[in-house]
Amino acid sequence: MTEPDRPADPILSVNAVxxxxxxxxxxxxxxxxxxxxxxxxxxxxxxxxxSTLFRLISGEIPADSGDIRLRGASITHKSASVINRLGLxxxxxxxxxxxxxxxxxxxxxxxxxxxxxxxxxxxxSLAFVGLSPVADEFAANLSYGQQKLLEFARVLVNDPxxxxxxxxxxxxxxxxxxxxxxxxxALRERGKTFLITxxxxxxxxxxxxxxxxxxxxxxxxxxxxxxxxxxxxxxxxYFGT
Amino acid sequence: xxASALRTAHADEPPDPASPITTIATGTRxxxxxxxxxxxxxxxIALVPVFGSNYTKTFVLQALMSCALAASWNLIxxxxxxxxxxxxxxxxxxxxxxxxxxxxxxxPAPFAIVVAGMAxxxxxxxxxxxxxxxxxxxxxxxxxxxxxxxxxGVTVAEPVTGGGKGLVLIPEDVLTVAYYAMFAVxxxxxxxxxxxxxxxxxxxxxxxxxxxxxxxxxxxQTTRLKIGAFAVSALFAGLTGGIYAWQMSYIDPGTxxxxxxxxxxxxxxxxxxxxxxxxxVIGSVLLSGISEALWAKFPFLHTAxxxxxxxxxxxxxxxxxxxxxxxxxxxxRSRQL
Numbered sequence: 001m002t003e004p005d006r007p008a009d010p011i012l013s014v015n016a017v018x019x020x021x022x023x024x025x026x027x028x029x030x031x032x033x034x035x036x037x038x039x040x041x042x043x044x045x046x047x048x049x050x051s052t053l054f055r056l057i058s059g060e061i062p063a064d065s066g067d068i069r070l071r072g073a074s075i076t077h078k079s080a081s082v083i084n085r086l087g088l089x090x091x092x093x094x095x096x097x098x099x100x101x102x103x104x105x106x107x108x109x110x111x112x113x114x115x116x117x118x119x120x121x122x123x124x125s126l127a128f129v130g131l132s133p134v135a136d137e138f139a140a141n142l143s144y145g146q147q148k149l150l151e152f153a154r155v156l157v158n159d160p161x162x163x164x165x166x167x168x169x170x171x172x173x174x175x176x177x178x179x180x181x182x183x184x185x186a187l188r189e190r191g192k193t194f195l196i197t198x199x200x201x202x203x204x205x206x207x208x209x210x211x212x213x214x215x216x217x218x219x220x221x222x223x224x225x226x227x228x229x230x231x232x233x234x235x236x237x238y239f240g241t
Numbered sequence: 242x243x244a245s246a247l248r249t250a251h252a253d254e255p256p257d258p259a260s261p262i263t264t265i266a267t268g269t270r271x272x273x274x275x276x277x278x279x280x281x282x283x284x285x286i287a288l289v290p291v292f293g294s295n296y297t298k299t300f301v302l303q304a305l306m307s308c309a310l311a312a313s314w315n316l317i318x319x320x321x322x323x324x325x326x327x328x329x330x331x332x333x334x335x336x337x338x339x340x341x342x343x344x345x346x347x348x349p350a351p352f353a354i355v356v357a358g359m360a361x362x363x364x365x366x367x368x369x370x371x372x373x374x375x376x377x378x379x380x381x382x383x384x385x386x387x388x389x390x391x392x393x394g395v396t397v398a399e400p401v402t403g404g405g406k407g408l409v410l411i412p413e414d415v416l417t418v419a420y421y422a423m424f425a426v427x428x429x430x431x432x433x434x435x436x437x438x439x440x441x442x443x444x445x446x447x448x449x450x451x452x453x454x455x456x457x458x459x460x461x462q463t464t465r466l467k468i469g470a471f472a473v474s475a476l477f478a479g480l481t482g483g484i485y486a487w488q489m490s491y492i493d494p495g496t497x498x499x500x501x502x503x504x505x506x507x508x509x510x511x512x513x514x515x516x517x518x519x520x521x522v523i524g525s526v527l528l529s530g531i532s533e534a535l536w537a538k539f540p541f542l543h544t545a546x547x548x549x550x551x552x553x554x555x556x557x558x559x560x561x562x563x564x565x566x567x568x569x570x571x572x573x574r575s576r577q578l
Contacts, residue, residue, distance in 0.1 A: 058458055084460035098451035101444065105576075109444035110459040118441050158460060 009072065011036040011193050012057070012088070012162050017066030019052055026052040028217040029066070034195055036161070039188050041204040041225075042197040044214035045238050050197040051093060053214070054166050057195075058090045059083040070162065085112070089155045090164035095147040099140035103131055103150050106139050107157045125153040129183060145176035152180065162193045169200040181207055201239075205229070213238060271571030275578065279519055282526055286424060290417045298420055302488070304529035305423040306481055310502060311509040311521035312430040313477035317470045318507070319515035320443065322450030323373065326503055327384030330368075330391050331361040331475040333498035335482025337395055340408040340492050345401065350415070354422070354483035361479020362472045364391075369471035373464065376453070385500070392498035407493030410486060419488035426484060430477045435518045437470075438576045446470055447516060508551040514561030519578055523562055 010033030019027040027049045034040050042050050055061045057068055059080035068076050075083050098106050107122035126132050129149045134142060139150060148168060155163055165184075169177050177200070184194060184207060198204050204211070204225075211228040213221040215237045221228055228234055289301045314328045335357035342353035368387050375383050395402045402408055437443045448456040449463050457463050486492045506521075509528045514520030531550065535543040558565070566572045 060454065060458060080454075080457045081460050081462050084458060089460075090458060092455070096452050096455035098448050098455075100451060101447060105444050108441050109448045110456075110461060111441065112460060115441060154459065 010034050011071055012195070013069045014053070014057065015067045015069070017053070017056060017063045017068060019056055019061065019064050025217050027056065027063075030214070030217075030219050031066075032212055032219065032222060034162070034193055036193050037188060037191045038210065039184060039194040039196065039208045041208035041211040042195055042214065043199075043201065043204060043211055043238065044220070047216075048214040049217040050214055051166065052217075054090060054164050054195075054197065058088065058164060084158070084160070087161040088164070089158065089160040089162070091148075091151045091155055091166055091168060093167045093170065095144075095151050097139040097147055097150060097154070100138065102136050102138055103142065103153075104135040106150060107154050110154060111157050121157055125157040126150075128156065129153045130179065145172050148172055148176065149179070152183065156187070160192075162195070163187070165194060165196045165198075167198050168196065169198050169203055177203060271566060272573055272578075275519075275566065275572045279522065282522070283428075290420050295416065298416055300529075300533060302416070302420045302423055304525055305420070305427045306485060307505055307509060307529055308522055308525035309423065309427040309430050309477060309481040311506040311513075311525050312427065312434055313474045313481070314503070314506040315510045315515060315517075315521045316430075316434055316437070316477070317467075317474040319510055319517070319520070320437070320446035320450060321467055321470060323376075323467065323471075324381050324507070325384040326381045326500070326507075327386070327388035328474075328478055328506055329498050329500060329502040330384070330388035331365060331478035332482035332485070332502055333388070333391060333395065333494070334364050334475075335361045335479030336486040336492045336497040337402055337408070337482075338479065339483035339486040340410055341401060343410050343487070344408060350413075350487045354480060354487060357483030357486075358476045358480040361482070362476035364479075365472040365475025366468060369468045369475075373467045373471060388498055388500070388503070392494045395498070396494045402494075405494065407491055407496075410490045410492070412490040413487075415488055419484055422484045423481070423488075426477060426480045431518065431522060433473065433477075434521075435577070438518050442466070443576060450516065504551065508554055511561055512554045512558060514563030517561070517563045517578055518576075520561050520563045527562075 013033040015031050016029045017027055017031070018025065018029050030049070030053065042053065044050055052061075056063050059075065059078055059082070063076055066076070067074055070083070070086055070088055075086060075088070078086070098109065101109065103126060104119070104122055107125055108118045111118040111121050113121050123132065123135065126135050129152055131146060131149055131153060134146060139147065142150060152165075152168065168180055172180065181203065188194065196204065196208065208225060211221075211223065211225055212219065213228060213234050220237060221231045221234050223231070229239075286301060286305065289297055293301070310328065310332060314325065318324045338357040338360035339350070339353045342348040342356050343350060346353075348356065372380060372383050372387065396405050398404070437446070445456070445461050445466055448461055449467065453463055482497060485497070505528070509524035510521045511524065512528055513522065513524030528550070532543070532547050535546045539546060563572070563578060567574045572578060
């Protein structure tokens with residue numbers, strides 16, 4: 001396994017985390033650390049534990065054992081809202097917007113600023129992802145790609161340090177893909193840290209400086225994209241021929 | 242309600258960038274009719290004690306009670322989607338808190354009614370904490386159980402509550418004063434709803450209704466918000482119950498904890514529009530009027546006909562009148578409505 005150089009203090013660390021659902025071990029003793037200001041890809045076949053790991057890190061479900069730390073402080077037993085307030089935010093595989101609210105309201109609802117600033121902050125986030133023209137449109141009426149962008153804007157509105165993106169490119173057209181990639185790169189330049197899971201391997205390879213590969217709930221490989229692409233175990237489990 | 246409160250953005254003027262609440266600029270003519278209706282009803286209600294008969298006063302007082310109950314139910318159930326079938330519990334707690342404070346404690350009625358509100362709000366906090374961990378039908382049935390348990394508890398506690406025989410308060414001719422007190426509580430409930438709806442906190446409550454898990458994962462402190470809304474909802478239901486007890490001079494568990502109080506509040510809110518500011522007002526005005534007309538025309542069938550009406554509302558008007566008017570572009574899509 002190739003280990004790229006990493007700073008000693010990861011902004012997010014996952015230490016021997018395990019989660020079972022009945023008799024199925026969805027995540028089995030996984031450990032890794034994420035350096036601040038990086039874009040890391042989390043890949044693996046369906047059922048490998050990627051989504052479960054996202055749910056564990058974001059506090060949606062508790063870990064059976066192990067420890068998850070954000071900036072060195074344990075968040076293992078914190079609630080999802082507390083973890084979000086500590087600076088870790090996520091998107092979802094299938095957009096979970098508030099469909100009966102407008103795009104602007106979707107952001108204002110979650111903005112943690114005084115009332116007068118909430119709208120400004122929300123409009124800034126919408127402008128960043130290019131959704132200002134549809135600010136007053138109901139989320140349910142937006143195209144799938146726009147909904148993905150809106151969810152991305154909702155994540156950004158509270159200026160988190162760590163952003164988890166769950167299949168951000170799934171079902172998104174090439175133009176939207178490029179826009180998302182541009183936004184991610186711009187935010188990385190501003191010091192934001194990304195952990196991204198997706199099946200669009202070409203995009204992930206181009207975007208990420210490091211890949212973590214899961215298989216059957218276990219960590220299969222961890223390294224830079226070139227090393228992962230050449231790893232025979234990854235080829236066998238995920239890439240195929 | 243200040244006129245500016247219902248002001249909406251027009252197509253030829255830029256949106257207020259500081260406003261966190263979206264108003265879509267359509268149906269401004271319909272908006273004038275809508276707000277005109279609300280104002281006309283408010284002024285007419287204020288003048289009823291001056292020009293109306295005792296029958297009219299009593300009828301409108303009951304409609305105001307229904308309006309306050311519906312608006313208070315809307316605060317928790319309309320906004321968060323936590324449909325409570327036990328709202329009458331807080332009305333009953335308010336009624337009995339007032340009755341006991343007056344009869345056993347010798348407290349003047351206005352103070353007793355304040356105590357009623359506080360008792361109901363406290364009960365909302367106590368019951369809300371465990372009950373709001375349940376979701377969907379479990380919460381609905383759980384609250385039904387809470388209301389029933391309190392009713393039985395009040396029935397058993399005969400030395401204090403009078404038990405099944407009820408509690409007789411000091412009879413007073415307070416119809417006009419009680420009328421204005423109920424009017425004040427109904428207006429206050431709607432004003433609080435308006436304030437909630439036009440602040441980000443209202444959007445957070447709606448976010449709970451739309452997708453609570455996503456709300457939590459986006460940093461919304463859902464438990465704290467739900468319990469807070471539940472307590473405020475209980476406060477107004479308790480005040481309503483307190484005024485009812487004072488005006489009626491007699492209360493019994495079967496009347497003030499009746500499930501039909503909750504069902505009517507739900508039906509009125511659904512008819513007008515759940516999670517809206519004026520939906521419960523419109524629903525209570527219309528349903529109270531229709532129920533009274535049915536009672537006058539079909540004295541032996543009015544209960545059954547009212548039931549059919551409620552079923553029809555649930556089946557054919559799930560979004561309520563406000564949503565229909567908004568869908569047709571007759572009034573703007575605004576959280577202020």
